[in-house]
Amino acid sequence: MRHIPYFFISILALLLAACSFGGQPTEDTTLKMGLLPILDVLPFYVAQDKGYFEAEGIQVELVPVKSAQEQSALIQANEIDGAMTDLQNVALFNRETPQLKIISLARRAYPEYPHFRIVAAPGFEVNGPEDLAGVPIGISQNTIIEYLADRLLSEWGLPADGMTIEEVSAIPVRFEMLMEGQLKAALLPEPMGEAALAGGATLVVDDTQFPQYSQSILAFTTDSLAKQPNTVKAFLRAWNKAVASINQNPNAYRDVLIENTRVPPSIQGTFNIPKYPAGEITTEAEWNDVIIWMQEKDLLDGPVPYEDSVDKSFLE
Secondary structure: OOOOHHHHHHHHHHHHHHHHOOOOOOOOEEEEEEOOHHHHHHHHHHHHHHHHHHHHOEEEEEEEEEOOOHHHHHHHHHOOEEEOOOOHHHHHHHOOOOOOOEEEEEEEEEEEEEOEEEEEEOOOOOOOOOHHOOEEEEOOOOOOOHHHHHHHHHHHOOOHHOOEEEEOOOOHHHHHHHHOOOOOOOEEEOOOHHOOOOOHOOEEEOOOOHHHHHEEEEEEEEEHHHHHHHHHHHHHHHHHHHHHHHHOHHHHHHHHHHHOOOOHHHHOOOOOOOOOOOOOOHHHHHHHHHHHHHHHHHOOOOOOHHHHHHHHHHHO
């Protein structure tokens, strides 16, 4: 029997190895996520601090952004793979062709934990939403903020045509104007809403009874989902581990929250970190309601299909 030269044995081993892995290149295990400094992004920083991303074998770079506009610009330039954002933003990206897909909820309102509140300025007496008829309400137009103001006040009996709005897009500026009496009312996210109440503002209505209207979501580019599906699944496992840790002992992460998000100094020692959803995703009814509203506001020319913008497979 002839001896097979070692050279040919080595080549054969390499070919067999290639065949066993299907000849496919190794999937990139790095992700870049664009994050606003808001309460909703806390699980990102908890996952990073507790090593959950590393334990899943992936690297996640957290890219701070100052505004939704900056975040959108990074997505357009392919500088980030995903973001914590809202349904309105995903719909705008997908109005012509799918560019982003939702893979999970990031945050929503719960009975004891509001996501957004409409509050009246200190000293301005309001007995209910009906007292806001004709009163300028500080919001950010053509965003989730205006959508929520429309939907929440309508649910409480004040139709959209009875609402007067005042554009104040920057949340810290809106908060300051409210507290100084330059605005009589405003819609604020947590924890700014709680800080306003602590400073003498009055609660008009919040979203705890209507959680279907307020949610933030985790969305990835269609390109990253196609090329890095296993990495995104690993990311979501790490995210859910962080959510479980927060829900088990929320206020243990108060310092992480203060370090990475906007928490007004007046409530940094008292603000209770909310519950975060796990294994939840936008429903078709929730998506369609946003699309209808955006069409009414002439933000969309036509419908954006649910199946083009929401991918439930990553939760399975």
